Amino acid sequence: MKGLAILGATGSVGLSTLDVAARHPDRFRVVALGAQRSAAALREQALRFRPDVVALADPGAARELAADFAQAGIATRVLAGSDALSTLATLPEVDFVMAAIVGAAGLPSTLAAARAGKRVLLANKESLVMAGPLLMRAVAEGGATLIPIDSEHNAIFQCLPHAAGGRAGVRRVVLTASGGPFRNRPRETFRDITPEEACAHPVWSMGRKISVDSATLMNKGLEFIEACHLFGLDPVQVVVVLHPQSIVHSLVEYADGSLLAQLGAPDMRTPIACALAWPERIASGVEFLDLVKVARLDFGEPDLERFPCLALGQAAARAGGLVPAAVNAANEVAVAGFLAGRLNFTGIAEVIESVMNKVTGGPIGSIDDVLRADREARARALEALP
């Protein structure tokens, strides 16, 4: 029986994780659930899964939930504040931590889980983008296991050799990209794209921030950086290929010319079930793929002029150090500005580029360096908003 903490429990990945865990009550016990302020959703989850403890980063929402639990006689403890998410990640009863908070807010709890030697199921790609070398070191020193949840990186994880020393024959990895909702939309209409259009992904159903990232292809830029850290690759060893059907989730290219791919229906419960049970395999509730119905798989080259955010992400990976943290922060501010109606769609790349042109960069010495780069980039991005 493995104790599970789900951070970001009320989000898209959190809900899929609970769905998989609920199918295997003999294997997983939900020990802790955390979110930002969705008290009503967390209450429902607590009633169903009876965790020992829940946490909300927003102190007011946590107070309301605690009062509600006391009145209803629900024994689950309620913790408040952002530090409480890190507390959940390090509880002794917790074996596995699903890091599914969105954005830079997920970094402290992901690092805490790694330092505490947990199995970290990493959906929060932003933490690896911001602080890749620190997080990978924390995993190694804490004796943690890091299993990627992003479907692309989980596919690569599945296709890599797992025996000691087995990486020698790996030449490159190929990250597939659906191309998002605007792959074929006339570029001259990009300025008119609304948040609702950007959040309506043709294949995946996800939270709003990652949906916009998928529409600009910044998601692939972040994943490019993520792949370099996770698998110890030089940026020249990571290739991005458009694949609109999202059936081939990614591939590993070997020295002998072999390409190993992982295929499946586009449903996050597959990578989640893989990470929860690894190296075993368990049912996820995902429909099996009918290749005859799929019939064709298309591949193409991404258009970097149409989607400059991908090129910016790749440039940040090559620059390394503190540049990816700055790019991530600028993207978060720009996406929030777009979702709030302050910035048009093409403005997202413009804000990121303007911040990137001004950052000083430099190596990552400590978490303080990362947080400083994050703060500075946010301030510059806010200045760049219209």
Ligand code: NDP
């Ligand atoms: P959602 O927006 O659906 O959910 C975000 C979750 O994070 C919610 O539970 C939210 O709580 C919580 N949260 C937000 N801010 C904070 C904070 N400051 N402190 C604590 N909790 C917080 O996001 P997704 O599930 O779509 O994405 C989560 C992560 O997984 C992202 O990093 C994304 O890039 C990655 N990912 C997502 C995929 C998907 O299919 N959705 C696929 C691959 C990766 P509340 O409800 O209270 O606001």
